[in-house]
Amino acid sequence: MTTAVLDADRRRLHRSWRLLRVGVLNERAYRIRLVIAPVMLAVQLYLYDRLWTAVFSHTKVTAGFTLRQTLTYSLMALLLARVRWNARTVNVRDSISVSVREGTIAYWFLRPISPGRFYMWRQSGDIAYGAAWATCGYAVLRAGGVIDGPHGAARGSVFAVSLVLGQIVLYYLGQIVDIAMFWMLSNNGVVRMYYFVQDLLSGVFVPLWFMPAFLLVAATWLPFSSGLNVPLSLYVGRIPMKHAAFELALQAFWVIVLALFTKWMWSRAARRVTVQGG
Amino acid sequence: MSDADFAIVTRDLTKTFSVARRHVGRFAAIRSLFDPIRVHRTVVDKLTMSVARGELVALLGPNGAGKSTSIKMLTGILTPSSGEVFVDGRVPHRDRVGNARNIGAVFGQKTQLWWDLPAKQSLAILRDIFDVPKSVYDRQLADFDAILELSEFWDTPVRNLSLGQRVRCEMAGAMLHDPSIVFLDEPTIGMDVVVKEQTREFLRAQVQERGRTIVLTTHDMTEVARLCERVLLINHGRLMFDGTLEQLKSKYGSGALVNVTFSEPVGALEVPGARVVSHDAMQAVLAPMGVTTPEDIVRALISRFPVVNLAVDETNIEDLMRDVYLTTADELAHKRDSPDSDRDSA
Ligand SMILES: Nc1ncnc2c1ncn2[C@@H]1O[C@H](COP(=O)(O)OP(=O)(O)O)[C@@H](O)[C@H]1O
Ligand SMILES: [Mg+2]
Numbered sequence: 001m002t003t004a005v006l007d008a009d010r011r012r013l014h015r016s017w018r019l020l021r022v023g024v025l026n027e028r029a030y031r032i033r034l035v036i037a038p039v040m041l042a043v044q045l046y047l048y049d050r051l052w053t054a055v056f057s058h059t060k061v062t063a064g065f066t067l068r069q070t071l072t073y074s075l076m077a078l079l080l081a082r083v084r085w086n087a088r089t090v091n092v093r094d095s096i097s098v099s100v101r102e103g104t105i106a107y108w109f110l111r112p113i114s115p116g117r118f119y120m121w122r123q124s125g126d127i128a129y130g131a132a133w134a135t136c137g138y139a140v141l142r143a144g145g146v147i148d149g150p151h152g153a154a155r156g157s158v159f160a161v162s163l164v165l166g167q168i169v170l171y172y173l174g175q176i177v178d179i180a181m182f183w184m185l186s187n188n189g190v191v192r193m194y195y196f197v198q199d200l201l202s203g204v205f206v207p208l209w210f211m212p213a214f215l216l217v218a219a220t221w222l223p224f225s226s227g228l229n230v231p232l233s234l235y236v237g238r239i240p241m242k243h244a245a246f247e248l249a250l251q252a253f254w255v256i257v258l259a260l261f262t263k264w265m266w267s268r269a270a271r272r273v274t275v276q277g278g
Numbered sequence: 279m280s281d282a283d284f285a286i287v288t289r290d291l292t293k294t295f296s297v298a299r300r301h302v303g304r305f306a307a308i309r310s311l312f313d314p315i316r317v318h319r320t321v322v323d324k325l326t327m328s329v330a331r332g333e334l335v336a337l338l339g340p341n342g343a344g345k346s347t348s349i350k351m352l353t354g355i356l357t358p359s360s361g362e363v364f365v366d367g368r369v370p371h372r373d374r375v376g377n378a379r380n381i382g383a384v385f386g387q388k389t390q391l392w393w394d395l396p397a398k399q400s401l402a403i404l405r406d407i408f409d410v411p412k413s414v415y416d417r418q419l420a421d422f423d424a425i426l427e428l429s430e431f432w433d434t435p436v437r438n439l440s441l442g443q444r445v446r447c448e449m450a451g452a453m454l455h456d457p458s459i460v461f462l463d464e465p466t467i468g469m470d471v472v473v474k475e476q477t478r479e480f481l482r483a484q485v486q487e488r489g490r491t492i493v494l495t496t497h498d499m500t501e502v503a504r505l506c507e508r509v510l511l512i513n514h515g516r517l518m519f520d521g522t523l524e525q526l527k528s529k530y531g532s533g534a535l536v537n538v539t540f541s542e543p544v545g546a547l548e549v550p551g552a553r554v555v556s557h558d559a560m561q562a563v564l565a566p567m568g569v570t571t572p573e574d575i576v577r578a579l580i581s582r583f584p585v586v587n588l589a590v591d592e593t594n595i596e597d598l599m600r601d602v603y604l605t606t607a608d609e610l611a612h613k614r615d616s617p618d619s620d621r622d623s624a
Contacts, residue, residue, distance in 0.1 A: 103385070
């Protein structure tokens with residue numbers, strides 16, 4: 001009995017592990033991307049580096065940031081944006097958006113794993129793949145002395161926790177956009193618009209601290225700041241360690257709220273499919 | 279026998295969709311947005327039927343008859359509005375996971391394969407999703423390959439496969455986890471005859487050797503004639519006929535049409551066992567009725583009239599339905615309580 005259960009568990013784990021590969025296999029189908037992605041990233045990083053150096057040429061500190069802090073924050077934000085690069089493309093054939101449009105979403109409901117679980121593993125593969133790129137980028141920038149490391153082991157570990165929480169927040173936000181496709185029928189314009197706002201308010205383009213006060217407040221009261229701004233500000237020391245506990249708790253709060261919300265959305269989506277035929 | 283002894287049992291299975299109808303007149307668009315008129319449409323209407331294990335049954339009906347909706351309820355994707363449904367003793371929409379392990383499905387042109395990956399990799403992913411043990415997977419692939427010849431193209435990305443190749447992979451994907459019941463919703467639409475014959479052979483083998491139960495919807499009467507012993511015919515969501523194809527033909531005619539051209543004008547046209555569909559001076563279209571075959575009509579025409587040209591149209595489901603309608607017009611008038619299946623809600 002126990003061995004049977006263990007066996008089933010192991011098989012399930014094995015299955016989940018292999019579902020992760022779909023993202024990587026998809027990427028391999030378009031090998032040209034393997035060249036384009038790092039080139040694009042390198043160009044972006046270089047331009048940001050030049051831009052901030054120019055901005056700081058007449059001043060030492062802006063919005064409480066030194067040049068070094070700004071560079072570290074911005075370049076890491078660019079790298080972290082890569083983590084969900086593939087996970088957020090709505091045009092992938094097995095995305096919710098395309099599956100709803102083409103009616104193939106029906107198959108998601110004909111499998112021994114729930115649509116939500118399938119989505120999670122499928123996304124995890126894409127995210128793991130993006131994270132591998134980001135990690136390589138980080139290693140190169142650190143080795144080249146372009147960006148700083150975290151100041152001290154304590155900061156390093158708080159950052160690590162905050163980074164994971166932030167990625168979970170972003171995962172749920174992306175999931176909400178994806179599930180919304182059950183109703184919006186792949187309205188790509190709205191999705192692009194949304195991601196622009198999300199990137200802006202989580203700190204991908206410019207550190208949040210440089211923003212006008214109302215945007216900064218908006219980002220802090222919405223889950224966006226929890227995504228990238230909090231972990232990166234902890235990393236560069238813009239948020240003091242004595243505030244770290246509060247920031248982590250706020251991130252955890254968003255994780256819970258968004259998790260419950262996506263669960264509810266999935267049940268509405270399933271209802272929509274099973275009662276009205278999608 | 280109890281419900282679990284059958285592969286499929288339905289009783290008074292009904293599906294009613296609620297659809298928004300547009301307002302007309304002033305501010306119609308805005309009123310439709312904020313206060314849509316909800317109308318109920320009964321798409322499957324008190325369907326009662328059963329399918330034994332190991333049967334290969336055709337579900338026939340014209341477009342919009344409710345075939346796909348019925349199949350979606352049998353697969354558990356759609357929740358019925360009322361009535362009962364049991365698939366292998368389970369209620370599909372209540373036990374979706376248990377049901378999923380036990381059934382396979384192909385929905386016409388909709389692919390469940392991964393577009394950018396080689397077909398075989400898609401099958402491997404489905405294997406992971408359905409948790410198929412290696413030994414079963416290998417046996418299944420060998421089994422499918424023997425008839426469907428998948429290995430010739432399964433290393434090609436799905437997006438580059440021809441329709442026939444893709445549907446063959448689709449069938450393999452649907453049966454990979456060795457389901458006892460398989461639903462195929464217009465799987466062969468648009469395929470060439472060679473591939474059609476190949477898939478027929480495959481389906482026959484799956485029923486005879488693997489003991490699967492198959493429910494197939496199609497418009498292709500040749501396919502039905504070659505594959506299915508039993509036919510369920512639905513129209514406007516209602517079961518109109520349940521029996522063998524022979525019984526269907528003897529009751530309603532074969533659905534075939536005989537087109538005839540005469541060398542000189544012909545007056546009254548009367549052929550025993552045939553209904554005249556249209557007739558002008560030089561040309562006529564006739565439909566065989568009851569046990570009469572198109573060949574009987576051809577023979578009768580040649581012996582009685584100055585015929586210069588004759589053609590028998592392929593049997594198709596739309597024509598057959600037309601005959602079913604004409605033959606059962608009275609029956610229908612009595613049976614149907616309302617003239618329109620659209621009923622406005624209170
Ligand atoms: N989700 C839905 N909402 C409203 N009407 C629907 C829905 N799905 C199908 N219908 C209608 O139900 C009827 C039967 O559809 P379907 O079962 O797909 O027929 P078939 O497969 O026999 O061609 C059609 O008139 C179709 O327009
Ligand atoms: Mg259909």
